[in-house]
Amino acid sequence: MLIDAHINITHNGKWFNTNYNASVERLMDEMSQSAIQQCLLISMPFATTNQFVASIIEKHPDMFRGLGHIDFSINLNTQIEEVLTMGFSGIKIHPRMQGVNCNSNELTRFFTKLNELGTVVMIDGYFQTNNDRILLEDLQPFKYDALVKKYKNIKFIFSHLGAHRVFDAYFLAKSNENVYLDNSHVLKYFANTSLIADYCWVMDKLDEKIIYGSDFPEYGLTDYLDTFDKLAGSNKDIRKELIMSNITKLIKF
Numbered sequence: 001m002l003i004d005a006h007i008n009i010t011h012n013g014k015w016f017n018t019n020y021n022a023s024v025e026r027l028m029d030e031m032s033q034s035a036i037q038q039c040l041l042i043s044m045p046f047a048t049t050n051q052f053v054a055s056i057i058e059k060h061p062d063m064f065r066g067l068g069h070i071d072f073s074i075n076l077n078t079q080i081e082e083v084l085t086m087g088f089s090g091i092k093i094h095p096r097m098q099g100v101n102c103n104s105n106e107l108t109r110f111f112t113k114l115n116e117l118g119t120v121v122m123i124d125g126y127f128q129t130n131n132d133r134i135l136l137e138d139l140q141p142f143k144y145d146a147l148v149k150k151y152k153n154i155k156f157i158f159s160h161l162g163a164h165r166v167f168d169a170y171f172l173a174k175s176n177e178n179v180y181l182d183n184s185h186v187l188k189y190f191a192n193t194s195l196i197a198d199y200c201w202v203m204d205k206l207d208e209k210i211i212y213g214s215d216f217p218e219y220g221l222t223d224y225l226d227t228f229d230k231l232a233g234s235n236k237d238i239r240k241e242l243i244m245s246n247i248t249k250l251i252k253f
Helices: 024-032 050-059 075-085 105-117 143-148 161-175 194-207 221-232 242-251
Strands: 002-008 036-042 064-069 090-094 120-123 155-158 179-182
Touching: 002 221, 002 242, 024 221, 036 221, 036 242, 050 064, 064 075, 075 105, 143 155, 143 221, 143 242, 155 161, 161 179, 161 194, 194 221, 221 242
Parallel strands: 002 036, 036 064, 064 090, 090 120, 120 155, 155 179
Antiparallel strands: none
16 A cells, blocks of 8 residues: 655645645545555645545545644644644644744744644745745754654654755654655656755665655646656665555654
């Protein structure tokens, strides 16, 4: 059972100001033509609604699980309960897009509540923002070390392998039992750069804590899976089957 644990869909099929097709129809079509049988859907802030993504999970519980998003401008603890009762398996936080510093004292009660519930939390791990409310230095993997140590009952997934800070992300996950990394987006985006060798090294050494994902709609299911297959095939120590199933350690499919 192959699971893609980083899938973005939207209610109108639009993906911000790009031409990518983020419709559930495209996703279902690609799933029917690929080896991917189940997906973790992400409700992306500013792109779609929790209600829409939850409705897709409800219609196809054998195929989908999901992560809901939070509006940080209104009551946070109430939203946690709302998101989890909608059928989501956890929460996605996008600091660079939402302008949120996860280490802010203002979020102490929020993370305390998530910790009490033992929630899965995915945090975007990429470095690019024009949001004046968050600095690039606040997005670095080591900035999250105190957070994950304080809230040990939260299962953290940092997406995109830490981008160019891949070794910092490696040591963050290596040092903290409750930290996982997903390999979405970067295996294609940084193709033909020296980072690919670094990603392969980390996927080998940390394969029990690497979660597979594509970052659909920016990459197709089969296209990204083929890229991962080739990298795993040329690096025999990468246990592909383990990486494909690691998400089930955190979320029941």
